[in-house]
Structure formats: structure tokens, C-alpha cells
Amino acid sequence: MDPVAVDLAPLRDILARYAAEEPSLIQVLQDVQRQYRYLPRPALQEVSKALGVPLARVCSVATFYKAFSLVPQGEHLVHVCTGTACHIRGAPQILDEMGRRLRPDANGNTPDLRFTIKTVNCVGACAMAPVVIVDGRYHGGVQATKVTKILGIEKGGAGS
Amino acid sequence: MRLASRERYEEFRLKATERLAGLRCRVMVCTGPGCLANGAREVAQAVEEGLRERGLLDGRQGVEGKCTGCHGLCEAGPLVAIEPAGILYVRVKPRNVADILERTVLGGEVVERLIYKNPATGGRVPHYRDIPFYKNQTRISMRNVGRVDPYDLQDAVAHGAYAGAVRALFEMTPEQVVDEVSRSGLRGRGGAGFHTGRKWAACRKARGDVKYVICNGDEGDPGAFKDRAIMEGDPHSVLEGMIIGAYAVGAREGYIYVRDEYPLAVLSLQAAIEAAREAGLLGQDILGTGMMFDIRISRGGGAFVCGESSALMRSIEGKVGEPRAKYIHGTERGLHDCPTVLNNVETWAHVGAILAHGAEWFAAMGTPKSRGTKAFSLVGKVRNTGLIELPMGTPLRRIIEDIGGGIRGGRRFKAVQTGGPSGGVIPEALLDLPVDYEQLTEHGSMMGSGGMIVMDDRTCMVDVARYFIRFLNEESCGKCVPCREGLLQMLHLLDGLCEGRGRPGDIERIERLARGMAWGSLCDLGRSAPNPVLSTLRHFREEYEAHVRDGACPAGVCRALTEYEIVTETCDGCHLCVKACPTDAIAGKPKQRHVIDQGKCIACGECYNVCPIDAIRHRAKPRGPAERAVGATG
Numbered sequence: 001m002d003p004v005a006v007d008l009a010p011l012r013d014i015l016a017r018y019a020a021e022e023p024s025l026i027q028v029l030q031d032v033q034r035q036y037r038y039l040p041r042p043a044l045q046e047v048s049k050a051l052g053v054p055l056a057r058v059c060s061v062a063t064f065y066k067a068f069s070l071v072p073q074g075e076h077l078v079h080v081c082t083g084t085a086c087h088i089r090g091a092p093q094i095l096d097e098m099g100r101r102l103r104p105d106a107n108g109n110t111p112d113l114r115f116t117i118k119t120v121n122c123v124g125a126c127a128m129a130p131v132v133i134v135d136g137r138y139h140g141g142v143q144a145t146k147v148t149k150i151l152g153i154e155k156g157g158a159g160s
Numbered sequence: 161m162r163l164a165s166r167e168r169y170e171e172f173r174l175k176a177t178e179r180l181a182g183l184r185c186r187v188m189v190c191t192g193p194g195c196l197a198n199g200a201r202e203v204a205q206a207v208e209e210g211l212r213e214r215g216l217l218d219g220r221q222g223v224e225g226k227c228t229g230c231h232g233l234c235e236a237g238p239l240v241a242i243e244p245a246g247i248l249y250v251r252v253k254p255r256n257v258a259d260i261l262e263r264t265v266l267g268g269e270v271v272e273r274l275i276y277k278n279p280a281t282g283g284r285v286p287h288y289r290d291i292p293f294y295k296n297q298t299r300i301s302m303r304n305v306g307r308v309d310p311y312d313l314q315d316a317v318a319h320g321a322y323a324g325a326v327r328a329l330f331e332m333t334p335e336q337v338v339d340e341v342s343r344s345g346l347r348g349r350g351g352a353g354f355h356t357g358r359k360w361a362a363c364r365k366a367r368g369d370v371k372y373v374i375c376n377g378d379e380g381d382p383g384a385f386k387d388r389a390i391m392e393g394d395p396h397s398v399l400e401g402m403i404i405g406a407y408a409v410g411a412r413e414g415y416i417y418v419r420d421e422y423p424l425a426v427l428s429l430q431a432a433i434e435a436a437r438e439a440g441l442l443g444q445d446i447l448g449t450g451m452m453f454d455i456r457i458s459r460g461g462g463a464f465v466c467g468e469s470s471a472l473m474r475s476i477e478g479k480v481g482e483p484r485a486k487y488i489h490g491t492e493r494g495l496h497d498c499p500t501v502l503n504n505v506e507t508w509a510h511v512g513a514i515l516a517h518g519a520e521w522f523a524a525m526g527t528p529k530s531r532g533t534k535a536f537s538l539v540g541k542v543r544n545t546g547l548i549e550l551p552m553g554t555p556l557r558r559i560i561e562d563i564g565g566g567i568r569g570g571r572r573f574k575a576v577q578t579g580g581p582s583g584g585v586i587p588e589a590l591l592d593l594p595v596d597y598e599q600l601t602e603h604g605s606m607m608g609s610g611g612m613i614v615m616d617d618r619t620c621m622v623d624v625a626r627y628f629i630r631f632l633n634e635e636s637c638g639k640c641v642p643c644r645e646g647l648l649q650m651l652h653l654l655d656g657l658c659e660g661r662g663r664p665g666d667i668e669r670i671e672r673l674a675r676g677m678a679w680g681s682l683c684d685l686g687r688s689a690p691n692p693v694l695s696t697l698r699h700f701r702e703e704y705e706a707h708v709r710d711g712a713c714p715a716g717v718c719r720a721l722t723e724y725e726i727v728t729e730t731c732d733g734c735h736l737c738v739k740a741c742p743t744d745a746i747a748g749k750p751k752q753r754h755v756i757d758q759g760k761c762i763a764c765g766e767c768y769n770v771c772p773i774d775a776i777r778h779r780a781k782p783r784g785p786a787e788r789a790v791g792a793t794g
Contacts, residue, residue: 025478030420047297053478064470064480064637077344083382084577084613085539087627088222093764097742108724121464121631123421124385125193126233126537138197144742144766 074116079133083122086130097144163689165448184222192230195237221659222760229393231306249274301509305393324515337408342520345531350504362491366499371411378466381580382645384611386535391425395432401508405597445574464635483683526552530596571616579608582688604695620717621700626654628692645684646677664710716778719763730775737767
């Protein structure tokens with residue numbers, strides 16, 4: 001259940017841009033994700049009704065693709081690239097360091113909801129490996145010791 | 161301007177080439193992903209402001225500034241190229257821009273300190289054509305990537321865009337187009353290498369009024385980004401290929417499926433589609449021929465399996481991306497169960513050039529069974545990382561040593577991984593292998609989508625195999641049991657090896673599991689999933705054995721098996737390791753010998769990687785009595 005009421009007005013604008021049929025489903029959910037930064041349950045119900053796709057199938061799509069999240073996300077979205085080039089150049093160390101400093105939960109959210117940390121399979125910037133993307137900004141050649149700097153947090157850790 | 165006939169196109173092309181020829185100097189800022197990460201956006205802004213300040217922005221002085229797609233040598237970004245002189249400036253900062261404008265654009269001289277320095281000789285090389293990284297390349301699919309402004313149709317046409325489509329539509333029947341592509345020997349550049357002409361012919365023959373062409377831009381293989389570069393840097397080459405394909409098979413609708421992780425590619429493709437529609441190259445009555453064809457973009461949702469053709473089609477339909485059994489051919493029952501041709505971005509980008517220059521021209525390059533050129537992303541522990549395109553059959557050694565400039569940091573080459581999670585590794589002994597579809601497959605790897613990840617002696621092959629299995633385990637759609645359960649069990653076994661819980665017989669268990677998965681999985685994701693394991697086992701079996709028998713990781717990567725120590729006699733107290741240590745486990749004053757606190761050390765190896773004088777070494781962590789017992793009895 002959603003604890004907060006969700007304003008569905010922007011959703012109606014999104015739905016108005018697409019044909020009311022199943023092939024629009026993923027594109028609609030992409031826009032909903034961008035708008036709300038996650039897929040709120042009332043929005044999914046609305047999408048189901050509008051496109052005539054059963055809610056169960058909407059949910060199966062929403063959980064199948066990595067781009068979608070069913071829980072609200074943190075203020076800053078951090079993507080750690082774990083592509084092969086990034087892996088052999090030290091992505092695991094970066095993830096470890098973020099885990100130690102920020103203690104994200106299973107959804108990647110930090111306790112203060114300042115950050116959501118996600119891995120991404122490859123962002124196609126392999127020449128700059130390892131790569132971390134903070135709110136859409138690419139950082140190349142990242143080392144574990146630079147994590148605090150690119151996230152703009154104190155060495156002691158976020159919220160501590 | 162609408163190009164309502166062949167004559168109008170030719171007029172437009174003439175005007176575009178004349179305009180290009182009239183330009184004395186073009187400042188081309190690379191805004192590919194690598195350069196953007198290094199601050200290319202700021203450089204491009206500085207160029208624009210600098211041109212404005214000097215009254216050069218309106219183009220009347222024969223000077224213009226442009227943003228382009230990837231130039232390839234991402235390692236040395238941000239890159240700025242000066243055309244037509246062919247000068248390449250590397251690692252350009254916004255504050256260098258004034259110098260470039262004053263001295264090169266206005267003064268006609270080269271800014272020495274900004275040009276490429278050959279790491280092998282130490283000499284500076286001002287021109288593209290002389291830099292080893294570029295000298296050894298032949299670019300066809302990426303012919304205009306980095307050379308044109310992707311947001312400028314006129315610029316693309318001046319560089320030959322749509323010439324192949326014009327030839328196809330005005331001079332050839334659809335059958336002749338299919339025949340031309342067949343004779344060129346072009347094979348799918350997405351990995352499997354199926355003959356493009358044969359695929360088109362099957363779709364052309366298939367019954368149905370509605371047919372589709374699809375461009376697979378779901379470049380999911382980690383370590384590959386050539387499709388991204390093409391979509392971002394030269395979207396018109398993709399559209400041109402699709403127009404030709406649609407003409408050949410009789411399709412009226414096309415889709416480009418783009419990965420969710422490539423937002424810039426979506427933008428440039430969208431702009432290109434709109435520009436092409438406006439010019440009458442897409443939509444109703446293309447070039448006045450009466451042909452009708454339009455293209456839509458479909459954004460992926462971040463699922464690796466959607467790179468598989470049948471899963472991709474399900475995803476375009478708005479469904480969960482689960483593959484179909486292989487006996488259903490997409491050319492007969494593809495998207496919405498209609499005959500569909502699905503090709504990779506690079507394949508489509510080749511088509512326009514083949515039609516413009518002829519099948520014989522293309523077939524003259526490459527090897528007898530693998531014609532033409534192939535784009536690769538050369539990444540990992542190699543010095544010149546970036547994007548390259550080479551004739552098929554180029555020896556691996558030339559790619560890694562001449563183009564890639566050898567291994568960074570003077571370390572030792574160990575293997576190169578190709579083909580992404582479905583591929584495998586090629587070890588040092590096979591460095592002279594000519595790279596084409598057959599040779600890679602014969603040696604246990606595959607072409608895949610062109611990722612070449614170079615690995616040095618600091619790479620553990622068991623860890624690499626585990627990396628891919630973990631990747632595939634997450635990405636398996638879960639529809640069939642051999643893939644879903646096989647990957648999970650395989651991952652458990654590999655985790656055990658990497659974490660010191662390996663038991664005698666594990667290697668054989670892995671091999672047995674691999675056979676079952678290859679035999680029983682529904683789609684190629686599952687069938688090829690054991691490849692990374694089988695291939696590393698084939699070439700580096702002793703490394704697996706060391707993990708099982710001795711509980712040791714020879715490369716010092718698997719943390720549970722490794723500990724680090726500082727060689728006190730060698731350490732000069734430079735303090736770099738202290739700065740690199742994420743857990744403050746290294747103690748020592750500058751200029752004095754340092755020591756690692758094993759209690760705090762997490763064996764991440766950062767200190768080892770930064771030590772300039774090899775004063776840190778790794779060794780196998782001594783096993784406790786319980787672990788020894790497990791290792792002995794199994």
C-alpha cells in the first residue's frame with residue numbers, strides 16, 4: 001500500500017500521449033517512472049484501466065524490467081556500472097565502499113533516502129572504466145577512495 | 161525542404177557538398193560518452209563562445225564549430241578535431257580552447273602541447289592519419305561517426321548519407337537489392353553472424369501484407385558500445401539501412417529498439433527521424449517514389465534478454481521480454497506474428513555503404529567467410545581504450561599491440577574476452593589469431609557484439625567466469641528450467657571456489673551442469689551461458705585447480721583467498737598506498753616503512769594497484785583447519 005496520496009494529474013498527461021493499447025505499456029511506465037521516480041501503486045492501477053491490460057500483467061512488466069522501481073527512490077540516483085570493463089578495473093571495490101559508507105537497503109536506498117544506489121550492466125562508457133553516474137553525470141576512472149568526493153559526502157559517511 | 165524526387169536529392173547533396181568544401185576550418189568537438197565524462201560539454205560551450213567572441217559563429221568566415229559523436233580514442237578525451245586539416249587535439253580543457261581558436265583556426269598552426277603523444281615512441285603526432293590507433297583502421301559502419309554532426313541532415317548528406325538508398329530505390333528492384341546484400345557477404349553484426357541477405361530473402365518470400373523491419377539497438381553485452389556510438393554519432397546511417405531493408409522486403413513500418421541506458425541515442429535518433437520525415441526520406445511517398453515507410457523508437461526497459469530477437473519483439477509489443485522457441489522464425493512470424501527482419505545497428509549501418517559502393521567493394525575486404533569490416537570496442541587493461549573498426553581477419557596481436565598500444569602500466573597480457581556473456585577468452589598463446597566469426601568460434605569464444613576486454617595478470621579467470629554467471633543469473637528471464645536453475649547452481653559452485661569453499665569434484669560438477677544447460681535451454685541466452693566458464697576452463701584450468709586444491713587465487717583477486725603484505729625492504733614510504741586504502745588499514749609515516757594491519761585489511765588490492773615500486777605483494781591466505789578438512793575430503 002502507498003502511505004502517501006499520489007497526484008495522478010501528470011499521469012493523465014502521460015496517458016494522453018500514447019495509444020490506449022498494450023504495446024504502449026512499457027513506454028507509459030517509462031514516463032511514469034521518470035515523473036514519479038518510481039511506479040506508485042495507484043498509477044499502475046490507472047495504467048491498467050487506461051490501456052486495458054490486466055493489473056497482473058502490468059505488474060509482471062513492472063517487475064521484469066530493471067528500469068522500474070516499485071518503491072520511492074532517494075534524492076540522488078547513483079548508478080555504479082558493473083560492465084566487464086568496469087568489473088576488472090575495480091567496480092566491486094567501489095560498490096563495497098559505497099556499501100560501507102552509506103549502508104543502502106536491498107532496494108539500494110540509504111537510510112536517510114538521500115541516495116539510491118543501483119548497479120547497471122554497462123553504460124557504454126567502457127573506455128572510462130570504472131564509471132559511476134550520479135544524477136545523470138558521468139564520472140570516469142573512479143577509485144574507492146574517490147567515492148566520498150563524487151557523492152559530496154563527508155568521509156565519515158552519510159547521516160553519521 | 162522536401163526531397164520529392166531524385167533530382168531534388170541530388171540538388172540538395174550538391175549544395176551540401178559545396179557548402180562543406182567552402183569551409184576552411186571545422187572545429188569538431190567529440191561529445192561521445194567517454195569525452196562527455198571528461199568534460200566535453202564544457203569544451204563545446206567554450207568553442208561556441210570563443211567563435212562568437214571572434215565573430216566567427218555565423219559561418220561566413222568559412223569556420224564552424226560542431227559537436228559530433230564518438231571519435232574512438234576515448235582514452236585521450238575530450239577530443240577536438242580540426243577538419244579538413246585532420247589535426248587531433250587530445251585531453252582538451254575549456255581553457256585550451258582560446259589557444260586552438262587563435263593559433264589553429266585563425267593562425268593555421270598546430271598547438272604542439274595538445275596533440276597526441278605516442279606512448280611507444282614519446283613523439284607527438286599532430287594528424288589523425290599518422291596516429292597508430294587510427295592508421296590501422298578501416299571504417300565502414302562507423303564511416304561518418306565523429307565526422308558529422310548527428311543533428312544536421314545536410315552535413316550527413318554531404319558525407320554521402322542516403323546515396324545508397326537513392327541507388328536502391330531508383331535503380332534497382334527489391335529482388336536486386338536483396339541479391340546485392342547477399343553477394344556482399346554481409347553477416348549479422350550483433351553476434352550470431354547470420355547471412356543478412358538470406359534473412360531478407362526469407363522475409364521477402366514470406367506471406368503477409370504487413371511486414372516489419374527492426375533495428376536491434378539493445379546493446380546489452382557489457383563492454384560493448386559500438387552500437388551506441390553509431391546511433392548517437394551517425395543516426396542517418398541506421399535510418400538509411402532500414403529504408404533500404406524496408407524497400408527490399410516490402411515493409412511499411414520499422415522500429416528501433418534502444419536500450420534504456422542510452423538516453424542520448426534516443427535523442428539523436430529521434431531528431432534524425434524527424435529531419436528525415438521533413439525531408440521526405442521517411443513517411444509517405446519517399447523521394448517521390450510512392451514508397452511508404454516510417455520508423456518508431458521503442459525504448460527498452462533494461463533487460464539483457466531483450467537483445468535476443470524474439471524477446472525484443474515481445475518487448476516492443478509491450479510484454480515481458482521472454483524468448484520464443486527457435487523453430488519459430490522471425491522472418492515468418494515475428495513482431496505481432498508478421499514477417500519481420502531484425503538486424504543489429506551495425507548491420508543496418510553497413511547496408512547504405514554497400515548499396516552506394518556495390519557488393520564487390522565490400523566483399524573484397526575481410527576473409528572468405530567473414531566479409532567486410534567489424535566494429536569493436538577495445539577496453540579493459542589496454543593503453544588506448546576506445547572504438548575501432550577493422551577488416552575481418554585482422555590478427556588479435558595487431559589489435560592489442562599496434563592499435564591498443566599494449567597493456568597499461570607495463571603489466572603482462574593474459575587474455576582477451578570477446579562476445580560478452582555468451583563468449584569466452586582468448587589466451588596469449590593465440591594472439592596471432594585472425595579475428596573473424598569462424599576463428600573465434602573455433603577457439604571457444606564468439607564475435608558477439610564486438611566487445612574486446614583486454615585482461616592482464618591481475619585478472620582472475622575464475623572471478624571473470626563468476627562475474628558472467630552472476631550477470632546471466634540476474635538476467636535470465638526464468639522461463640525455462642535449465643537456464644534458470646542451472647545458472648543459480650553454477651553460481652553457487654563458482655562462489656564456493658572464489659570464497660575458499662571449493663571441494664574436489666567441483667570442476668567436474670561445473671562441466672556436467674554446463675553440458676545440460678547448453679543442451680536443454682530454450683534460447684541462446686541459456687544455451688551459450690556456460691561459454692564463459694567452459695572457455696576459461698579450457699585455457700586456464702590450472703587456475704581453477706589452484707582455487708579448489710590449494711584454496712589460492714594466483715592473480716590475487718579473490719579476497720577470501722588472498723592477503724597482502726608490504727615488503728619492508730623495498731618500501732620507501734611514498735604513502736600512496738595509505739591514501740588508496742579505503743579502510744585505513746595501512747600504518748606508517750611518509751618516508752618510513754609502512755605496514756598493513758591484517759585485522760582491518762579487506763584485501764581489495766587498491767594498495768597493490770597503486771604501488772609504483774612493487775613493494776606490495778599478495779599471497780595465498782593460510783587456510784584454517786576446518787577449511788583444510790573440507791578441501792581434503794570433499
